Amino acid sequence: MTRLFGNPRIFVLMICLLILAVLPYVATLLQQEFLYRVGTRIMIYAIAAVSLDLILGFGGMVSFGHAVFIGLGGYSIGILSHYGITNGFLQFAVAIAGCAIFAGLTGAICLRTGGLYFIMITLAFSQMLYYLGIGLEEFGGDDGFRVENSVFFPGFSLGNRLILYYVTFVVLVGVLIGLSIMVNSRFGMVLRGSYSNERRMKAIGFPTYRYKLVAYILAGAICGVAGGLFVNLMNFMTPAYMHWEQSGDLLVMIIVGGVATLFGGVVGSAVWVLSEIFMPILIDIVWPGMGTNWKLVFGPLLILIVLYFKRGIFGSIPDRWKGGHAAASTSGGHH
């Protein structure tokens, strides 16, 4: 039976995806409608986190400004719908293209630097767009503005929460499959190689800069889709979606789930969204009235996770069955 699944990780992954697949049904059954929103939110953050894991876990690019693409994707769709263009295909095409172009331009500059400089310059670019968003008086500035839902076909609108849920689900699964094929392809190997030893990769003759830039653009474009889905969920766009804390949150999701595992981003996103909802409730039980201050607990918890639980939840699951042979690696393997 266990041989059916390549390794424990794939087993867990399948179960998680199965849960996500039937969640709307369960929500209707239990009449807990808010589960729709929770599930969609988890999956949208998951798409963003997984895209960040591509460059962070496999390319070693610690971007501290990844949420900028959530904002850029969101603004693309919000602004188009503001002017009455609600065609989903067009909207998402613009969002993807916009994010890819921005990633290409900024990535070309960011990747000239490395280490701390890379962290800070990605942060700086995201701050730049954040302030641009605040300056857009036409689109509510600081307060944001209402966004109509994308319509793909007549009657197929992301305003329908079931459609939005499954579109997000399909995008997430597609991203996971696509990226796991990619990180194990030649391209992915070069990317991982330039993370573990860039000088050596250059010496063999690989233009590592170009490979990293392509990965950076791809990650930005994927995250832009997440942003587009996010404004469809919230029906609202504000610069706050690309605040630097959002970028920090995405990093937190990856580290909680497990760096360089791709699916760890999904686990981390679920943990993040669920702690946002349930931690206040739990804390209120232990210490009434302190629930709103859940970050007082989450902050130190995060420090402990970083210090002592670096592999993350999904990363701690062994990638082979006990006593079995090593399965084809789905993990990044850079430690």
Added chain:
Amino acid sequence: MTWTLFLEHTLNGLQYGVFLFLVSAGLTLVFGIMNMVNLAHGSLYMIGAYAAAWMFQLTGSFFLALAFALPFALIAGMLIEITTLRTLYTRDHLDQVLATFGMILFFNQLMIVIFGGGSQMIDMPSFLRGQLEFIPGIPYPSFRLAVIGVGILVAIGLFIIITRTRIGMLIRAGASNRSMLNALGVNVRRLYTIVFGFGALLAGLAGTMAGPLSSVEPGMGESILILAFVCIVIGGIGSIRGAFVASIIVGLVEIYGRSTLKLALVEVLGQEAGQTAAPALASMSIYILMAFILFFKPQGLFPARTG
């Protein structure tokens, strides 16, 4: 813009730059010497400001507040270093970013729990409340002048300490080869703790002086922290001189940007849109400047020649 207005903006820019320097000096020292990204530095700025606000509300004296806030920030910094950050020195930047991000979440929330979400007040000392006309025709708030003065004194003091004293020599030695210094019998761990505490003290000083000019509130550390990071990156990480030059540049760009852009944008976009857009675009201009500088000099203006 008239000549006097220009001078006034220059002074405002200088004052803002000096603030940035006080925060970024600690940041760049910690990074240059310990190779450590410390996002919690902004929290130390906030802790200093809150300590000062608490003391001020108790006694009503700015100087007592300052005298309380400085050692408080110093000790808080050392405690943070000893309990948590010390273990992070050998980790990669991602771990450092995330762990100190956790600290930010914690401290911001802690301040909300202790003091509430509202802002706290610190008044400036009475003898600095007026205006001084040290350039004929341009009256300028004395307190802001004092801030500029303190900042410049700190910059000179730091420069002397780093280049002329024994501890400065140890700091530089620790930056270039930590294990060698350790082998020579210097207690590098203690040195790091001292340097960290000193950086915290400077952040606390900046926080206290920010009290009378802006509000003391949760999250006040982050906006200045990000700008301070911009300064140390532009200046070249680890370089005090770079941090100083970059801080002044960033301060001036921000203030000039705000004032001139406002005039220009109000012309183009109309009163209301211009009023909103100008500060946002001025803030943007700093990041554009940073991208521009890093494009040509990926290591910043004054790359520190340390290992």
